[in-house]
Amino acid sequence: MAEPNLFGGIEAGGTKFLCGVADENGVVLDQIRIPTTTPDETLSAASAFFARAQGRHGPLAALSIGSFGPLSLRATAPDYGSITSTPKVGWSQIDLLGHFRQTLDVPMALDTDVNCAAVGELLFGSGRGLDTFCYVTIGTGIGVGLLIGGAPHGGANHPEAGHIRLPRAVGDQAFDGICPFHGDCLEGLASGPAIRARWGVPAEQLAPGxxxxxxxADYVAGLCASLTYIVRPDRIIIGGGVMQPVNMHEQVRASLERQLAGYDSSVAGLDMNTYVAAPSAGDSAGLTGALAMAYRMITRQWPMHWAIGAQQNAASTLAKVS
Structure with missing residues (x-):
């Protein structure tokens, strides 16, 4: 009897790595949460996890990694598979794929963490049934994932829409921004660290009013306006810690409507309540998306049959190991 296909996934974040192994039915068999410290420590712990998991469950058929970036994703590039010039201290020029290829002889894929989260939303969340949508995260950094024609978009490399420059919001002209590369790009103005630098406390300690x-909200809406006119997605899904206050999506919708200013009847007719949405695939959407991308490498299709059990299993397993 043939062994079942097993798939490995990694959601590589700036604060934690989530690593998991799922079977062909989307059942998560093993999972771990690893703090993101130094590259040697973090990547060694991840490799050790997959070695133990294969000893328990059998060999992997494929591994997919969704990582913070910037990443080198063009297969012909000399640094393909690496994190490049990241603001994350100590992680620039780290060869992710090269590290795991030392211990795993299986097909591997690398994409952005936001593209993997977008796949999770496609399968289990606010992107279900949509052909083209954007997934935005506003947190320690600002990232944008694009699914176009039902597949993650990369082009020459992955988008970096978190580093676009936008008109300064009213009342915010004096702040220089904190991005080490651009100063007052979107991430330098609206990320969690930018909020702390500007107002002296973490975002979660700011009063609702x-x-x-x-x-x-004006900066996030400016990003959404740019995405609307450049991509014209079916939906923009916005998550991340900065979006946690209960009325943030409403504030972004109102600001976006003002910024679009009624231009183009197809845009003017958008229902903002559904066009700008919160994510709904759960905290493990990025890992689930990475597992699904590993599945797609082998089968050439998305695992649409996972669309109940995988999410529930991943969420319950994550609660046990967090």
């Missing part, structure tokens, strides 16, 4: 939220 603090004027910061209107300023941040």
């Amino acid at each position: 603090h004027p910061a939220w209107g300023i941040i």
Whole structure:
């Protein structure tokens, strides 16, 4: 009897790595949460996890990694598979694929963490049934994933829409921004660290009525306006810690409607309540998306049959190991 196909996935974040192994039915068999410290420590712990998991469950058929970036994703590039010039201290020029190829002889794929989260939303969340949508995360950094024609978009490399420059929000002209590369790009103005640098406390400690939220909403809406006119997606899904206050999506919708200013009847007719949405695939959407991308490498199709059990299993397993 043939062994079942097993798939490995990694959601490589700036604060934690989530690693998991799932079977062909989307049942998560093994999972671990590893703090993101130094590359040697973090990647060695991830490799050790997959070695133990294969000893328990059998060999992997494929591994997919969704990572913070920037990443080198063009297969012909000399640094293909690496994190490049990241603001994350100590992680620039780290060869992710090269590290795991030392211990795993299986097909591997690398994409952005936001593209993997977008796949998770496609399968289990706010992207279900959509052909083209954007997934935006506003947190320690600002990232944008694009699914176009039902597949993650990369082009020459992956998009870096978190580093676009936008008009300064009213009342925010004096802040220089904190991006080490661009200063006052979107990430330099509206990320969690930018909020702390500007107002002196983490975002979660700002009162709901603090004027910061209107300023941040204007910047996020500016990103959404750019995505609307450049990509024209079916939906923009916005998650991340900065979007946690209960009325942030409403503030972004209102600001976006003002910024679009009624231009283009197809845009003017958008229902903002459904066009700008919160994610709904759960905290493990990035890992689930990475597992699904590993499945797709082998089968050439998305695992649409996972669309109940995988999410519930991943969420319950994550609760046990967090």
